[in-house]
Amino acid sequence: MISKKMVGYVQGSSAIRAMFEEGKKMSALYGAENVYDFSLGNPNLAPPEEVKQAILDVLHEESPTFVHGYMNNSGYEDIRQKVAENINQKHGTHFETQNILMTVGAAGGLNVILKTLLDPGDEVIVFAPYFGEYRSYVSNFDGVLVEVSPNTVDFQPNLEEFEKKVTAKTKAVIVNSPNNPTGVVYTEKNITALSNILRSKQEEFGTSIYLITDEPYRELVYDGVSVPYVTKYYKNAVIGYSYSKSLSLPGERIGYLVIPSEVDDFQDVVAAANVANRILGYVNAPSLMQRAVGRCLDAEVNIGVYDKNRKALYNGLTEAGYDCIRPDGAFYLFVKSPIENDVEFCNRAKKYHLLIVPGTSFACPGYVRIAYCVAYETITGALPKFKELMEEFK
Amino acid sequence: MISKKMVGYVQGSSAIRAMFEEGKKMSALYGAENVYDFSLGNPNLAPPEEVKQAILDVLHEESPTFVHGYMNNSGYEDIRQKVAENINQKHGTHFETQNILMTVGAAGGLNVILKTLLDPGDEVIVFAPYFGEYRSYVSNFDGVLVEVSPNTVDFQPNLEEFEKKVTAKTKAVIVNSPNNPTGVVYTEKNITALSNILRSKQEEFGTSIYLITDEPYRELVYDGVSVPYVTKYYKNAVIGYSYSKSLSLPGERIGYLVIPSEVDDFQDVVAAANVANRILGYVNAPSLMQRAVGRCLDAEVNIGVYDKNRKALYNGLTEAGYDCIRPDGAFYLFVKSPIENDVEFCNRAKKYHLLIVPGTSFACPGYVRIAYCVAYETITGALPKFKELMEEFK
Structure with a gap:
């Protein structure tokens, strides 16, 4: 009974969001510390302290109406x-x-x-x-x-x-x-x-x-x-x-x-x-x-944390034999899949509890996206798994 | 260059919103206390105290991430x-x-x-x-x-x-x-x-x-x-x-x-x-x-305030000769325009600094909407004006 347009959307629904939901299920099953979820651009850094202060100041100083x-x-x-x-x-x-x-x-x-x-x-x-x-x-x-x-x-x-x-x-x-x-x-x-x-x-x-x-x-x-x-x-x-x-x-x-x-x-x-x-x-x-x-327009998250993640992940992955561009911004690494079929590669990665998103979702098959807005420990924990995963394709 | 659909929307843009903007301009011109703005369903009651407390509790007790x-x-x-x-x-x-x-x-x-x-x-x-x-x-x-x-x-x-x-x-x-x-x-x-x-x-x-x-x-x-x-x-x-x-x-x-x-x-x-x-x-x-x-699902605004407005406005308007249904809910009074053309009537009302919305905006010409989610003083101040306005049509 739903709209014909929506039938297509539901079937092809966001692989990224599907992965996010899958990550939550895997965490429940294996423990969050044993799942390496690089699927979603959901910042792991808390908002800058100024944001909380700004909200409190608004609530205390301005008329609620x-x-x-x-x-x-x-x-x-x-x-x-x-x-x-x-x-x-x-x-x-x-x-x-x-x-x-x-x-x-x-x-x-x-x-x-x-x-x-x-x-x-x-x-x-x-x-x-x-x-x-x-x-x-x-x-x-x-x-x-x-x-x-x-x-x-x-x-x-x-x-x-x-x-x-x-x-x-x-x-x-x-x-x-x-x-x-x-x-x-x-x-x-x-x-x-x-x-x-x-x-x-x-x-x-x-x-x-x-x-x-x-x-x-x-x-x-x-x-x-x-x-x-x-x-x-x-x-x-x-x-x-x-x-x-x-x-x-x-x-x-x-x-x-x-x-x-x-x-x-x-x-x-x-x-x-x-x-x-x-x-x-x-x-x-x-x-x-x-x-x-409006009260904290100059506030910033500490991007040093993302930068540390970026370097660790980039260095670890290239050492493990992965091929990727060193990114200048955002918190994503776009990595060449060692096999042509990036969807297949992402599925194989799940065996190691690695959640990454196929480039096909971004109209660029043959690559995968790794979101590094995660705890540093997720990266250090995941790198040996990425290495094992790569071994499968050598 | 804009979308053809939007051209129509912009031309016929919400009369209610236009009135809201006009009200702000009139307030600047004549002083807010001399403008009786009944145009928008923007609650004048502050949120219940529980809402502020709930926001503060969330900020203090839950992880910001x-x-x-x-x-x-x-x-x-x-x-x-x-x-x-x-x-x-x-x-x-x-x-x-x-x-x-x-x-x-x-x-x-x-x-x-x-x-x-x-x-x-x-x-x-x-x-x-x-x-x-x-x-x-x-x-x-x-x-x-x-x-x-x-x-x-x-x-x-x-x-x-x-x-x-x-x-x-x-x-x-x-x-x-x-x-x-x-x-x-x-x-x-x-x-x-x-x-x-x-x-x-x-x-x-x-x-x-x-x-x-x-x-x-x-x-x-x-x-x-x-x-x-x-x-x-x-x-x-x-x-x-x-x-x-x-x-x-x-x-x-x-x-x-x-x-x-x-x-x-x-x-x-x-x-x-x-x-x-x-x-x-x-x-x-x-x-x-x-x-x-989620923390204040049972909180309620004090609808006694709206009820007081409702009664004062209903009684005052009917006494002045207006014809309207006594409403059971919301914070609107829907009043028969004393002339067939409700848009014209709303324009005439502006002369008395009364801002009300034509029923035409609600696919019901011949009536006007008066939103009484306003200060009680706005109602008591407006009633003599409504009376004067009605005199024009007697």
């Missing part, structure tokens, strides 16, 4: 202003209150901007490997997902193929950097080149093509790498941000969209995004969390 | 279990964890169940007057909204017309009781009759028709009136609940769906709803709020 009540669907004006100023300070931009729309996480933000922009049949380009949920988000509005093949040399975007795939029907491009699943940060050179292609294609087709970023991992970068702020490279850019990873608040569903005043049809886009936030059923981003993050 | 992290897309199992037990205790039902799906408010819940059920072209029946957002929610999934005309005698559902409008394409019926905008509670007799019609139509067409309730106002009833729990009257019923009004938390976006094990295709419906919650971009209901409401 105000804190838990309705506000403009785009969010509290003072919080949007603070977010804008914070971005300006960090990135030398010039955003104002009207450019910020508080959202139910980045997932909420992406759905809002896609609902705002897409007519049925409009094309949205993504670069493989990509977060599988983009397929659902685009399908929510009957858009057509157009994939650019992975560049398996360094997992930078494959711009030659991209240029060929931009058509008169291209309405948007989604860029996710630092990338899930590879951890790769797209270089300034590539963001510039990508922007040049888009400008030229807009002119060629007489269209507006919106570059949408999904950047919950912006703050999680290592070795001093910097992540280009795309609004500085391309006019029709919309930023999707989330505090899920930078403040370890994935369950709270709090993030924002930046819609610069320079985007084509700015007034329409902003008005429609405000309405979309409401009618998609979000209504507004959770209110207490809006007020809390 | 757990409290702010991901969980099953349907919500924390222990909270779902507690919610189920609480409903069972209040209503003599037999729900379990698997029957509860925590949602981003009732708006999130309705979108989840509609995405779960609707194929394009499927019909969803609503009873006028109804909350205008249902139109958008059904349209989100390309369903067709079928309106049953208002019964302006007592605003109970017009079941004769309803019976004629149920077709082989009817997939769902939305019932909102206590009702927004009328405050009317549908009687047990009518819920029984409605259920009988649905059963008979299911048999006639060989279909499943889901009865979906939207009941954020369940706890807001007066004079000992009781609100029938529809799962006890009809097998294919799904409850949409929100803590927005009962705990005065509308900004927090926290509610749940009840999907009874008896509904047709239960396993498919539950699995699809879980996926829908994820891919619609909600991912999960806000985590801290899930944990907090």
Whole structure:
């Protein structure tokens, strides 16, 4: 009796989430300490102490009717202003209150901007490997997902193929950097080149093509790498941000969209995004969390912990004979499967109580994603198992 | 450049929200104490003290990684279990964890169940007057909204017309009781009759028709009136609940769906709803709020305050010559406009700094909605203005 579209979704339901549930079952069976669950991007670091303090301060200092009540669907004006100023300070931009729309996480933000922009049949380009949920988000509005093949040399975007795939029907491009699943940060050179292609294609087709970023991992970068702020490279850019990873608040569903005043049809886009936030059923981003993050915009989780994990895992796996890119950001390692069939490899890994996600879930077969937002002991405990696993294929 | 569908939405954007924004502007201009804003169902009562204590207890007693992290897309199992037990205790039902799906408010819940059920072209029946957002929610999934005309005698559902409008394409019926905008509670007799019609139509067409309730106002009833729990009257019923009004938390976006094990295709419906919650971009209901409401399921706002407002407003308006139904629940009064054109009447009311919403927004022209979730002083201050306004039409 359920919707035909949903039948397909349920059958092909997120392998990552399935793994998460399986991990919980295995933990119950074998003891959590004997299961090495690298399946989900669920930060193991607690939120910074400032977050708790901010929540307490809001509860003690602000009126509860105000804190838990309705506000403009785009969010509290003072919080949007603070977010804008914070971005300006960090990135030398010039955003104002009207450019910020508080959202139910980045997932909420992406759905809002896609609902705002897409007519049925409009094309949205993504670069493989990509977060599988983009397929659902685009399908929510009957858009057509157009994939650019992975560049398996360094997992930078494959711009030659991209240029060929931009058509008169291209309405948007989604860029996710630092990338899930590879951890790769797209270089300034590539963001510039990508922007040049888009400008030229807009002119060629007489269209507006919106570059949408999904950047919950912006703050999680290592070795001093910097992540280009795309609004500085391309006019029709919309930023999707989330505090899920930078403040370890994935369950709270709090993030924002930046819609610069320079985007084509700015007034329409902003008005429609405000309405979309409401009618998609979000209504507004959770209110207490809006007020809390507004008080700790400069708080950060200690990414030194992730960096230590990254190095230990990268070194351990390469020593064990695995082939992978050393990631600059996020908390994922994207590793070449020693056999062609990555799904099979992940199943074989389960024998060692290793839970990892097939690259097929990210439109990049032959690879697996290992999320290292876990306890250090999980990594040290897992490395000998990964080694044993590799031995099977030698 | 925005989506064609959104162009229409933006143009016809919520009159209620527009009024809310206008109210803020008028307050800035004339002083808040001189503006009588009855436009929005934004509770003026603070949440019960137990809510603040519950949030503090969660923050002090539970692990922050757990409290702010991901969980099953349907919500924390222990909270779902507690919610189920609480409903069972209040209503003599037999729900379990698997029957509860925590949602981003009732708006999130309705979108989840509609995405779960609707194929394009499927019909969803609503009873006028109804909350205008249902139109958008059904349209989100390309369903067709079928309106049953208002019964302006007592605003109970017009079941004769309803019976004629149920077709082989009817997939769902939305019932909102206590009702927004009328405050009317549908009687047990009518819920029984409605259920009988649905059963008979299911048999006639060989279909499943889901009865979906939207009941954020369940706890807001007066004079000992009781609100029938529809799962006890009809097998294919799904409850949409929100803590927005009962705990005065509308900004927090926290509610749940009840999907009874008896509904047709239960396993498919539950699995699809879980996926829908994820891919619609909600991912999960806000985590801290899930944990907090789990600790204060029996907390209640002091509805005596609303009741006092209700009586003062009802008595004052009827004395001034207005014609309205005495409402049993919610915090709305639905009043006959003294002129046929309710939009015009609301505009005339603005002259007296009275902000009220045309019935046209609820598919019931000729009436206006007055939300009395306001300070008592707003009512006593507004009544002379309402009287003056009425004089204009005598």
